[in-house]
Amino acid sequence: MDQTTQPVLDIRGLTVRLPIRADRENAIEDVSFSVLPHEILCVVGESGSGKSVTAHTVMGLLPPKQLTATAGQVLLQGDDLLKKTPGEMRALRGARMSMIFQEPMTALNPLMSIGDQIEEILQIHTEMSARERLARVIEVMEAVKLPEPERLVHSYPHQLSGGQRQRVMIAGALALEPALLIADEPTTALDVTTQAQILKLIKDIQRTHGTAVLFITHDFGVVAEIADRVVVMQHGLVVEQGEAKAVLRNPQHPYTRMLISAVPSMTPPARPPKADAPVVLETQDLCKTYRDRSLFRAARETRAAHNVELSVRRGETLGIVGESGSGKSTVARCIVRLISPTSGQILIDGHDIAGLSASRLRENRRLVQIVFQDPYRSLNPRRSVGASIVEGPMNFGVGKAEAQTRARDLMKLVDLDPNSLDRFPHQFSGGQRQRICIARALAMEPDVLIADEAVSALDVSVQAQVLELLDDVRKRFNLAILFITHDLRVAAQICDRIAVMYKGEIVERGPAAEVFRAPSHEYTQALFNAAPGRDFEFGSFATA
Amino acid sequence: MFSFIAKRIVATIPVMGVVALFVFLMLRLSPGDPASVIAGDYATAADIERIREQLGLSDPIVVQFGNWIWQLMRADLGISIFSNLPVTTLIAQRLEPTLMLSLTTLTFSVLVAVPLGALAAWKAGTWIDRAVMIFAVAGFSLPVFVLGYALIYEFSLALQWLPVQGYKSPFDGLLPFLRHIILPTVTLSVIFIALFARITRASVLEVLEEDYIRTARAKGQTERKVLLGHALRNAAVPIVTVIGLGIALLIGGVVVTESVYNIPGLGRLVVDAILKRDYPIIQGLILMFSFVYILVNLMIDIVYTLIDPRIRY
Numbered sequence: 099m100d101q102t103t104q105p106v107l108d109i110r111g112l113t114v115r116l117p118i119r120a121d122r123e124n125a126i127e128d129v130s131f132s133v134l135p136h137e138i139l140c141v142v143g144e145s146g147s148g149k150s151v152t153a154h155t156v157m158g159l160l161p162p163k164q165l166t167a168t169a170g171q172v173l174l175q176g177d178d179l180l181k182k183t184p185g186e187m188r189a190l191r192g193a194r195m196s197m198i199f200q201e202p203m204t205a206l207n208p209l210m211s212i213g214d215q216i217e218e219i220l221q222i223h224t225e226m227s228a229r230e231r232l233a234r235v236i237e238v239m240e241a242v243k244l245p246e247p248e249r250l251v252h253s254y255p256h257q258l259s260g261g262q263r264q265r266v267m268i269a270g271a272l273a274l275e276p277a278l279l280i281a282d283e284p285t286t287a288l289d290v291t292t293q294a295q296i297l298k299l300i301k302d303i304q305r306t307h308g309t310a311v312l313f314i315t316h317d318f319g320v321v322a323e324i325a326d327r328v329v330v331m332q333h334g335l336v337v338e339q340g341e342a343k344a345v346l347r348n349p350q351h352p353y354t355r356m357l358i359s360a361v362p363s364m365t366p367p368a369r370p371p372k373a374d375a376p377v378v379l380e381t382q383d384l385c386k387t388y389r390d391r392s393l394f395r396a397a398r399e400t401r402a403a404h405n406v407e408l409s410v411r412r413g414e415t416l417g418i419v420g421e422s423g424s425g426k427s428t429v430a431r432c433i434v435r436l437i438s439p440t441s442g443q444i445l446i447d448g449h450d451i452a453g454l455s456a457s458r459l460r461e462n463r464r465l466v467q468i469v470f471q472d473p474y475r476s477l478n479p480r481r482s483v484g485a486s487i488v489e490g491p492m493n494f495g496v497g498k499a500e501a502q503t504r505a506r507d508l509m510k511l512v513d514l515d516p517n518s519l520d521r522f523p524h525q526f527s528g529g530q531r532q533r534i535c536i537a538r539a540l541a542m543e544p545d546v547l548i549a550d551e552a553v554s555a556l557d558v559s560v561q562a563q564v565l566e567l568l569d570d571v572r573k574r575f576n577l578a579i580l581f582i583t584h585d586l587r588v589a590a591q592i593c594d595r596i597a598v599m600y601k602g603e604i605v606e607r608g609p610a611a612e613v614f615r616a617p618s619h620e621y622t623q624a625l626f627n628a629a630p631g632r633d634f635e636f637g638s639f640a641t642a
Numbered sequence: 643m644f645s646f647i648a649k650r651i652v653a654t655i656p657v658m659g660v661v662a663l664f665v666f667l668m669l670r671l672s673p674g675d676p677a678s679v680i681a682g683d684y685a686t687a688a689d690i691e692r693i694r695e696q697l698g699l700s701d702p703i704v705v706q707f708g709n710w711i712w713q714l715m716r717a718d719l720g721i722s723i724f725s726n727l728p729v730t731t732l733i734a735q736r737l738e739p740t741l742m743l744s745l746t747t748l749t750f751s752v753l754v755a756v757p758l759g760a761l762a763a764w765k766a767g768t769w770i771d772r773a774v775m776i777f778a779v780a781g782f783s784l785p786v787f788v789l790g791y792a793l794i795y796e797f798s799l800a801l802q803w804l805p806v807q808g809y810k811s812p813f814d815g816l817l818p819f820l821r822h823i824i825l826p827t828v829t830l831s832v833i834f835i836a837l838f839a840r841i842t843r844a845s846v847l848e849v850l851e852e853d854y855i856r857t858a859r860a861k862g863q864t865e866r867k868v869l870l871g872h873a874l875r876n877a878a879v880p881i882v883t884v885i886g887l888g889i890a891l892l893i894g895g896v897v898v899t900e901s902v903y904n905i906p907g908l909g910r911l912v913v914d915a916i917l918k919r920d921y922p923i924i925q926g927l928i929l930m931f932s933f934v935y936i937l938v939n940l941m942i943d944i945v946y947t948l949i950d951p952r953i954r955y
Contacts (some may be wrong), residue, residue, distance in 0.1 A: 192861040199856070199860075207876065209949065210872075218863065242950060254951045254952070265843060
């Protein structure tokens, strides 16, 4: 086999055993695929599919004693990595293969300057002099298009944005021109526009340097954007692999078909207008300004939300779309009065709650309920889910027996077993916990339900189900829903109307169908253009 | 950086003022006539009057406070009631042994505890980890005086390697100083080693779970440098905090240790002054210890900024 067709990475029959007492015997089983030179191979799967375990096995970064490779081969340019000593693996890591991770916010050492962190790789693997190393650091920083590298080498991670940090990670990973770059969900934690830039960067680098890329993702939009070939994993097994276009257009395995069908379309479905329903939630000139006072310098002001005006009618879903820092969550927290607005009005059923005192506010708390992003952290781990659900109604004078009955009914409504009320949050999956959070909110019989990135932490298939549930409860209880999201696909599917927020202000608003068909504000246009796989219409496949 | 240090130093002035006020009020607000309290049960009216004059207690309280602050500004802590010597002189005489014992204890316990704790975290779950933790629990449970006498029995009486008691200044020769200071240092250090080792282990263990540790490994960094170069520095803020608290606790420990080893330090002065109700000395010592504590806190704040570029006041 000559150099051009020999795979850079060839995984054959790889099996990694889980510790005893896990829910299955092997984390991954009999996994085989290869990454060819000059190609981007995407490994797609939901949480628990074994895609990250596969990547960590290649890098030799599995937690020792908990996960061990028990069978198969991992060939990097023909060398079996499973037979290497820890010292030999260290020599390969960072030099012939390197890896970038999901969370650029935490993947860099906060106490080391950017330059030192990139330089460390050169120090470990080369005999370069200090001057040569610095020159190379500047060079790779330029290659990943970091601004003013000479100045930035002395900066610390907290002084950089998320996208810049991920560029630093990529710069480090490429410093020694590795044959293989492993990217483990590198854009999942980033905003759409930043994600688009990082994806383009990885694609450019792969073209100019001929690096083989193993790209791990859960997002079919990203797959459509950059993959040459795709491997689909489920429960530790490879269920399908092939050319990206072929798999996306004509998936064979039922699981792949289900996954692709679950990707929300960028085209909103037709929804009847609700112009005659009464307005339940309205904000007028809502402002939230953070002041950072200090004894020794002038106060700094941050306008998190400025003159936000929105209204939601009964039975309607209003989406607030924006990137991190746009102020969308600030608006949500003001409306629930978790924080107090600086000025403006928040009208719930016509009553202004913006300036209510803590005690007056308590009476109104029932009317607005919220579901948060992270179902793993928004339920008290030491309380049974039943106790979490009945607590709210009982605070408002509902008797214990009645609250219990209501909780059972709601569990049925959100498709969970009513007999599991005495179980604890850790005994449920992420999707189930989010259903519990929805049941908890509904137990208060609110008029307004706020979903703050409520489906963002969920796998696509689960996401689709929770979206369906939200739409179902909206119809059933004639709820006004304020749906906050960064994900345009999700917004397109569930919202009647959309408000786009940018730097604390609403820059565009209108019926979802109109905004998606012809975005008028340039920021909205940029946002839409950045959505991965926007040109690809994901088909709906029969999964039977 | 320097403006930050200057600001912090300026900020300690009001704190010192509040401490001075409390020390002042402590004597004046105690129930009954302070002069007769100080003079004790067998004092004559003339004795009480003499003490009253000596402490300036007949002046209006505001004048008294003004005098007190003016005294402090001139570094004058008053005159001891019983020895009739200036309090500053008494403290200065006793300062050196205590300072030396504190410094050796602090250095020794940090040098032993931090590597021990880091090692335990690195080898978490192994016998090394368990051995360190058992030592830590034992160190907490052992009273200073029991350990002190046990060490004297073994190393001074049975083996006759080290002197039993007393203190020699390092300025009169390093070897005699070390021979005398070793046992008190070890005695006093045990509890601090236990404390610092535990916090180091917990802190490093937490940091080892961080994403950037995985990044360092992905770069091909050796385990030793991952631990020393990446983990330990990130774990340092809580460790430094506890070391700072340790210095405050040290003051209490020094008193007992000095009694056990018969060291003529501040600890003995504190005990004697309290027993004799020598208020000027007590006031002077409280002020001095508060000052040391404020200084230690200032140093810790400065160390924070040196460790972590994100910390700016």
